[in-house]
Amino acid sequence: MLNVTINDCSVQVPEGTTILGAARRAGVRVPTLCHMDKLQAIGACRVCVVEVEGSAALAAACVAPCVEGMRVRTASPRVREARRTVVELLVSEHDGECLTCDRNSDCELRALASEVGVRDVRYQGQRADRHIDASTDGIVRDTGKCVKCRRCVAVCQSVQGVGALWPQERGFDTVIGPATGKSLSEVPCVQCGQCAAVCPVGAITEHDAVPAVWKALADPKLHVVVQTAPAIRAALGECFGLPPGTRVTGRMVSALRRLGFRAVFDTNFAADLTIIEEGHELLGRLRAALTKEHGTGHAPKPLPMFTSCSPGWIRFAEHFFPDLLPNLSTCKSPQQMLGAVAKTWYARRVNRRPEELFVVSVMPCTAKKSEAHRTEMGRENVPDVDAVLTTRELGRMIREAGIDFAGLPDESMDDPLGLSTGAADIFGATGGVMEAALRTAYKIVTGRDMPFPQLHVASIIGLDGTKEAEIPFVDVRPEWKFLEGVTARVAVVHGLGNARALCDRVRAGTAPYHFVEVMTCPGGCIGGGGQPRLTDDAMRLARTKALYLEDEGKVLRQSHENEQVMRLYKEFLGEPNGHLAHELLHTHYTDRTCQN
Numbered sequence: 001m002l003n004v005t006i007n008d009c010s011v012q013v014p015e016g017t018t019i020l021g022a023a024r025r026a027g028v029r030v031p032t033l034c035h036m037d038k039l040q041a042i043g044a045c046r047v048c049v050v051e052v053e054g055s056a057a058l059a060a061a062c063v064a065p066c067v068e069g070m071r072v073r074t075a076s077p078r079v080r081e082a083r084r085t086v087v088e089l090l091v092s093e094h095d096g097e098c099l100t101c102d103r104n105s106d107c108e109l110r111a112l113a114s115e116v117g118v119r120d121v122r123y124q125g126q127r128a129d130r131h132i133d134a135s136t137d138g139i140v141r142d143t144g145k146c147v148k149c150r151r152c153v154a155v156c157q158s159v160q161g162v163g164a165l166w167p168q169e170r171g172f173d174t175v176i177g178p179a180t181g182k183s184l185s186e187v188p189c190v191q192c193g194q195c196a197a198v199c200p201v202g203a204i205t206e207h208d209a210v211p212a213v214w215k216a217l218a219d220p221k222l223h224v225v226v227q228t229a230p231a232i233r234a235a236l237g238e239c240f241g242l243p244p245g246t247r248v249t250g251r252m253v254s255a256l257r258r259l260g261f262r263a264v265f266d267t268n269f270a271a272d273l274t275i276i277e278e279g280h281e282l283l284g285r286l287r288a289a290l291t292k293e294h295g296t297g298h299a300p301k302p303l304p305m306f307t308s309c310s311p312g313w314i315r316f317a318e319h320f321f322p323d324l325l326p327n328l329s330t331c332k333s334p335q336q337m338l339g340a341v342a343k344t345w346y347a348r349r350v351n352r353r354p355e356e357l358f359v360v361s362v363m364p365c366t367a368k369k370s371e372a373h374r375t376e377m378g379r380e381n382v383p384d385v386d387a388v389l390t391t392r393e394l395g396r397m398i399r400e401a402g403i404d405f406a407g408l409p410d411e412s413m414d415d416p417l418g419l420s421t422g423a424a425d426i427f428g429a430t431g432g433v434m435e436a437a438l439r440t441a442y443k444i445v446t447g448r449d450m451p452f453p454q455l456h457v458a459s460i461i462g463l464d465g466t467k468e469a470e471i472p473f474v475d476v477r478p479e480w481k482f483l484e485g486v487t488a489r490v491a492v493v494h495g496l497g498n499a500r501a502l503c504d505r506v507r508a509g510t511a512p513y514h515f516v517e518v519m520t521c522p523g524g525c526i527g528g529g530g531q532p533r534l535t536d537d538a539m540r541l542a543r544t545k546a547l548y549l550e551d552e553g554k555v556l557r558q559s560h561e562n563e564q565v566m567r568l569y570k571e572f573l574g575e576p577n578g579h580l581a582h583e584l585l586h587t588h589y590t591d592r593t594c595q596n
Contacts, residue, residue: 005071019050019061019072030074031083031115033090033108033200034149035062037536039158044150046086047112050074058082083116092123093172094201095130095144101202106533108200109147128172135183137207137373138191138366139529146203148174152195159522161497162316164189176203188319188592190496192312192520193366193390193529206366206530209387210397213360216387217260222358223350225263226256227338227417230271231364231428231525232391234546238532238539239395240405245542247550250410255398256362257411263346266413267361268420270338271427271436273568274309275559277585278331279441280576281305282515283480290482302327304491304506304513307433309333311371312520314589316496321503322591330586332384334427335361335368336377338417339384340584345572346417354382361388364428364528367520376587390530419564422551429544430494430524431460431467434517438471438490439558445473445480455557461548463523463537465498466491468513494519 001012006019006026013022018041023030033045043060050061053071058079061072073079091113098104130144148167153176156165164187168175178187196204216224237246256264281301288300308314308329317324332340339361343354361368371377372385389397398405412418423439426432435457442450449455450471460467471488473480491513493499499518505511521527523540526547551557559565573581 002066002068002070004066004069007072007074013066017066019052019059019064019066019070020048022066023050023061023072023074028074030061031112032062033112033147034151036151036154036198039154042150042154044148045090047083047116049079049082049086051076051079080117084118087113087116087118088121088123089125090147091118091121092125093127094147095127096201097145101145102205102208103202107202108534126172128175133177133183134207135185136189136191137370139184139193139196140205140207141177141184142203142205143175143177145201146176147201148176149200150176151198151200152176152204155194155198159495159497160190160192160194160520161500162188162190162192165195188315190312190315190319190520191367191370192496194521195529196366197527197529197531197533197535206390206393207369208393209369209389210393212387213389213397216358216360219358221356223262223352223356224260224358224360225265225342225346226261226360226362227265227267227270227335227342228252228256228362229267229335229364229428229525230425230547230550231528231531231543232362232394233550234428234526234543235364235391235531236395237405239392239398242406243542244539245546247546248405249550250412251405251408253411253413254408255403255405258403258408259397259401261360263414263417265338265342265417266420266424267334267338268424268427269417269562269564270334270341271424272421272559272562272565273337273341273585274331274334275423275436275440276565276569276576277337277581278307278329279437279444279559281329281331282437283441283444284577286486286514287482290486304511304516305329307437307515307517308587309427309433310367310518310520310525312365312367313496313499313518315367315370315592316499316520317503318590318592320500321507322593324503324506325589325591327506328589330582330588332377332585332587333368333371334424335363335388336371336384336587337585339372339377340379341568342417343382343384344584345568349416354379358386359384361385362391362394363388364391364525364531365521366390366529368530379584391528391532392530395532416564416567419562421559421562422554422557423559425547425550425554428525428547429461430463430519431457431492431517432524432547433519434460434469434490434492434515436559437515438469438488440560441488442471442473443558443560445476445483447477449558454552456548460490460492463540465495466493466502468492488515489513490515490517492517494524495522496520
């Protein structure tokens with residue numbers, strides 16, 4: 001341990017601690033802009049400068065290590081003037097459009113300027129050339145607003161392992177973007193939106209769907225319905241000042257009705273449906289692998305089978321692991337499944353043609369916008385989903401409509417696509433899809449509930465990057481005799497950097513799994529690129545806890561117990577993985593290596 005003095009306050013810190021870490025331990029706030037916890041600090045912005053006794057130069061607190069006996073001043077006149085100058089220079093280059101910017105209410109640069117005491121910008125220097133890249137369906141880049149903090153570069157490279165964003169040129173001419181000046185659509189960007197989630201200003205944002213949704217709601221010819229992903233109910237309250245993890249399911253439904261939606265459905269219904277389809281697909285692959293029965297003229301689908309709910313992961317596999325595309329479940333995501341069912345089964349119930357249905361999704365994810373625009377996600381030129389709003393965009397709409405969110409009463413989702421089980425609630429957290437699938441698969445095979453406390457598989461819950469579990473099948477039903485004594489080996493990864501490492505193991509033949517869940521974003525959907533900013537691990541854990549409380553508070557906690565899903569099969573779809581189910585609920589993938 002090292003003895004350090006911060007503003008005359010003595011504190012002990014482990015060797016290797018930075019001055020920033022020591023200040024935090026001493027209860028002193030040092031402002032930062034480029035710094036992100038758990039990622040390598042680069043000291044790019046110089047906002048965190050401090051004065052170290054005996055040193056002629058100011059030190060960047062995020063990178064400067066503590067030494068024994070160090071004495072630090074974090075708010076001396078010299079430090080405050082230096083910080084103010086740095087922020088003024090950043091503001092002088094920043095083409096902010098503060099009155100109309102998407103980030104005008106939560107801009108970190110604006111808050112930082114206020115914190116360090118910028119009252120007048122003394123420097124009226126040249127501004128960087130402005131270029132707006134709106135080439136993808138998920139996110140938009142505005143180079144004029146970029147403050148070159150490199151947070152987006154860090155998360156794209158170090159967390160996601162994609163590398164779509166890089167610093168180009170040097171000094172004032174630096175541009176953060178794809179290599180050689182390309183647009184995002186020309187490089188293997190998966191549109192996960194993690195760059196937008198960490199950007200401190202409005203330089204990277206989601207593709208705005210709010211005007212299109214307002215237009216549809218005002219069109220008397222359209223029957224506009226909305227679906228909400230499980231992660232929304234654990235995060236939407238943050239847009240209105242509620243603590244992270246506050247469950248707002250009922251108030252969210254009330255708000256959506258007041259916005260004018262004709263029906264409020266739950267993406268959780270389709271999550272239950274996904275488990276039925278995906279579970280039967282997995283069992284079919286296991287049967288083929290263990291009994292060599294896979295039908296005449298058809299090669300068996302390989303193991304491990306990967307989940308297909310996360311569209312950022314799908315694009316990642318298409319770009320970087322096209323040889324593993326046969327391992328992906330062919331199931332559409334719950335978003336797309338609900339859209340397909342709404343425009344067929346539900347449309348008939350309300351006597352509407354599919355093109356008269358306008359389906360809006362509220363998702364925690366910018367990649368869902370891209371997914372909805374995939375050409376295979378629809379039938380006869382009618383898309384499954386017409387517009388996708390992020391959590392942040394829904395919050396904006398509610399404020400625009402003058403709705404007092406905190407004071408709303410709790411209301412329930414609409415039938416028949418509003419019923420869901422607890423298994424669907426936990427889809428929004430890493431490990432949740434796997435746990436939901438195991439609950440139903442175990443019940444199908446053995447006729448019994450999983451022998452774990454409260455149905456939970458503890459080893460796959462939490463924020464570890466890679467998690468594993470083993471589920472033995474014993475005393476199985478006669479029709480599943482081939483699984484007697486088999487131990488199902490499963491893995492869960494979140495964050496595409498972790499997914500890359502696991503996929504490399506699968507390629508090398510050293511991954512002994514039958515089933516793998518992959519979530520694009522750290523923490524799963526609760527940490528999605530469209531969630532309220534800035535998401536850290538404490539917020540991820542709070543949102544995750546909320547979803548598990550939703551699950552544990554329900555009477556129905558296993559997807560096969562959803563009576564409306566069973567009714568859908570009986571009245572419309574027929575058998576799970578049957579002909580109509582495959583036509584509506586399954587898809588295919590594309591090798592995108594030519595775009596790399």
